[in-house]
Amino acid sequence: MRLRTTIALLFVSVVLGLILAATNPGNVSDDARTTQAGTVLMPFSPEKVDRLEITHGKDHTVLIKRQGFWFLSEPEADRADPDAMKSLLDMLSHLAIRDVLSAQESSVGSDLAATKIGLEGDDAITVLIQESGVSPSSENGKHRIVIGKPSPLENTVYATREGDVSSDLKLPHVVMGNPRRFLENAVSTLRDQHLILIPPDAIVHIGLRLPGGEIEAVRQILPRPSNWRVTRPIQSRADLDVMDRLISGITSLRIDKVINSKALEIPAAGSPLPPGSAVIEMRLQGIDQPLSITLIPTPTPDGEPTPAAGAGASLAATVSDRPATYLVQSDLLATLPAEPKGYRDSHLARIPSSLIRQIGIKSREDPDVNLQASPGQEGMIWSSHRNGQMELADQARVNHLIDAINEEKIIDFASDSPSQMGQYGLNPPALTVTLGLAQPVPGDPKAPPKIVPYTLLLGSTNESTLFANFSGEPFIYALSPAFRSQIPTHPLKWRNLKVLNFNRSSLIQIRRDQPGQEGSLLELNYDYRSDTWSGTQGGKPLGDLLDTAIANRIAELTGSLTATDWLTALTGAYQALAQPSMVLTLKTKEYDKAAKATREVDKEFKFATAGGGYYYGIETGSPDVFLLPGEAYRELLTPIFKTHD
Numbered sequence: 001m002r003l004r005t006t007i008a009l010l011f012v013s014v015v016l017g018l019i020l021a022a023t024n025p026g027n028v029s030d031d032a033r034t035t036q037a038g039t040v041l042m043p044f045s046p047e048k049v050d051r052l053e054i055t056h057g058k059d060h061t062v063l064i065k066r067q068g069f070w071f072l073s074e075p076e077a078d079r080a081d082p083d084a085m086k087s088l089l090d091m092l093s094h095l096a097i098r099d100v101l102s103a104q105e106s107s108v109g110s111d112l113a114a115t116k117i118g119l120e121g122d123d124a125i126t127v128l129i130q131e132s133g134v135s136p137s138s139e140n141g142k143h144r145i146v147i148g149k150p151s152p153l154e155n156t157v158y159a160t161r162e163g164d165v166s167s168d169l170k171l172p173h174v175v176m177g178n179p180r181r182f183l184e185n186a187v188s189t190l191r192d193q194h195l196i197l198i199p200p201d202a203i204v205h206i207g208l209r210l211p212g213g214e215i216e217a218v219r220q221i222l223p224r225p226s227n228w229r230v231t232r233p234i235q236s237r238a239d240l241d242v243m244d245r246l247i248s249g250i251t252s253l254r255i256d257k258v259i260n261s262k263a264l265e266i267p268a269a270g271s272p273l274p275p276g277s278a279v280i281e282m283r284l285q286g287i288d289q290p291l292s293i294t295l296i297p298t299p300t301p302d303g304e305p306t307p308a309a310g311a312g313a314s315l316a317a318t319v320s321d322r323p324a325t326y327l328v329q330s331d332l333l334a335t336l337p338a339e340p341k342g343y344r345d346s347h348l349a350r351i352p353s354s355l356i357r358q359i360g361i362k363s364r365e366d367p368d369v370n371l372q373a374s375p376g377q378e379g380m381i382w383s384s385h386r387n388g389q390m391e392l393a394d395q396a397r398v399n400h401l402i403d404a405i406n407e408e409k410i411i412d413f414a415s416d417s418p419s420q421m422g423q424y425g426l427n428p429p430a431l432t433v434t435l436g437l438a439q440p441v442p443g444d445p446k447a448p449p450k451i452v453p454y455t456l457l458l459g460s461t462n463e464s465t466l467f468a469n470f471s472g473e474p475f476i477y478a479l480s481p482a483f484r485s486q487i488p489t490h491p492l493k494w495r496n497l498k499v500l501n502f503n504r505s506s507l508i509q510i511r512r513d514q515p516g517q518e519g520s521l522l523e524l525n526y527d528y529r530s531d532t533w534s535g536t537q538g539g540k541p542l543g544d545l546l547d548t549a550i551a552n553r554i555a556e557l558t559g560s561l562t563a564t565d566w567l568t569a570l571t572g573a574y575q576a577l578a579q580p581s582m583v584l585t586l587k588t589k590e591y592d593k594a595a596k597a598t599r600e601v602d603k604e605f606k607f608a609t610a611g612g613g614y615y616y617g618i619e620t621g622s623p624d625v626f627l628l629p630g631e632a633y634r635e636l637l638t639p640i641f642k643t644h645d
Helices: 002-021 029-035 083-090 187-188 240-253 394-409 418-424 481-486 546-557 570-576 630-636
Strands: 049-056 058-065 070-072 099-101 125-131 142-150 156-162 171-175 203-210 215-218 228-233 253-260 278-284 291-297 314-319 327-331 356-363 370-374 379-386 389-392 412-415 431-439 448-457 466-470 476-479 507-513 522-527 533-536 566-567 582-592 597-612 614-619 627-628
Touching: 002 507, 058 187, 070 083, 070 187, 083 187, 125 187, 203 240, 215 356, 356 394, 379 394, 394 431, 394 481, 418 466, 466 481, 481 630, 507 546, 507 627, 522 546, 546 630, 570 597, 570 614, 570 627, 582 630, 627 630
Parallel strands: none
Antiparallel strands: 049 058, 049 125, 058 070, 099 171, 125 142, 142 156, 156 171, 203 215, 203 278, 215 228, 253 327, 278 291, 291 314, 314 327, 356 370, 356 431, 370 379, 379 389, 412 476, 431 448, 448 466, 466 476, 507 522, 507 582, 522 533, 566 627, 582 597, 597 614, 614 627
């Protein structure tokens, strides 16, 4: 029994051996089998590579790495695309094996012969990879691979090794990945498609030559950043939006292809530029050598230059650090100002509000306005000097003025000559606004800042014009006449809009009367200690009819009574207030510093209809008239009685 079993097992093993031999023609070695199932065909470290040679038919491309950057060396010199090179080397170093073809499978005449799968002949692409520090005569540190056609498996190609490697690696392999997309047209694919490759934030100088003139602009990055300034043909602030558009447009230019420069007339340095052209010179922080770009329209088939407008505008481009002439598609030149003045800042000013400590306004009609800023817990607190006293200023109006000066758009740069001030109504000016700017004392950070005046002059030649100049500067700007209304010239206009402001703990009584209406006199007495109200209406005690919620609301309104404006046209207001529609009297406790004692103070306010949903208001004994919204007026007149369901 045991003998029969042994004979049967021997027979089975012989049959299996014959089957395996039949399914493995060419007898692939065990070493070759171990290269399958995920093994990388050509392992190497991409960061160590400094030379790449690509041969595809008659085309031979050489790339070398210098100082960490890849460059095309043959058949032409140019900059290589760093992202494309990284992707190519990463792919070549990770060609995972999916299958190995035996010598019999890939023999001459078979469907998988080397010529048919692209490992020989015109379809074959040979890549030589050389690591840094390798001698040209040495094979150490060199890797050769032949890339064939794509295989039937998705995202795979045929490939084989060459050179000093084992015979198993020289067999045809099916590998994951398809580097042919980088290798078939290596020069065009691996060429850096960015016309220039510089960080925009490192640009500190731009020289721009246009058919309409030349301009230079500079900025500072170190030690302290500063905004762009135009330095030629005049000295002024630069338009930051235009500069951003220029820089982003330059750094985003992409190469379509290399073109024949012999068909173009590249303007020589200093020669006139054809329409739609530009020469741009840039300097980077810490680099002395400038980078120069020339952009000119490319001719159409009939010989005329294409207009530099629209997203499809074709431009020929040359760069000082690259050898060829390139075709780019860009509307950059069409979107940029054609003349130097278009690069000047179109805003009237760029003054940080944090530097402003004083504001002075002088006009021909009204008393001078003097505003002072002092530090507070929540920032600067502005005060107005009026009638010999300091009073709290309207913070919102101060902020609005500063914003108006900084945001006002210049309609035109009227003149760059201070000798023409009189022609524009600026000598003398009709209105001046002087900003006192805080300037730190050099070398003494603890010293109070020095206040430096910066004066805006405004004038006009007729009602439809307004011109501006900053004292000491040559530039005269044309502004919208509406800007004049942004600057209140009367000191009263700068008074804080809080008419009343008291704490509930100081309140004693609120009296409300509507003259001419019998029984309208309301007296509300308040006890802060018990937080209770009592009162009379028309001389009769209110008792339980008094609605404390309404009383609290009236007290809240009067304690923070806020106007919408202070009025300087007073004749009509005084006439209306001579017959008031409501009189409001407040009795409060105030501490008298001189007497060092608390005393009772009465404040009386009269109100009258102003029209348009507003009411005039005035404090008895004061000449100042304010405007109160109708909603606030009606709330002050809310009936005090409880309502019953």
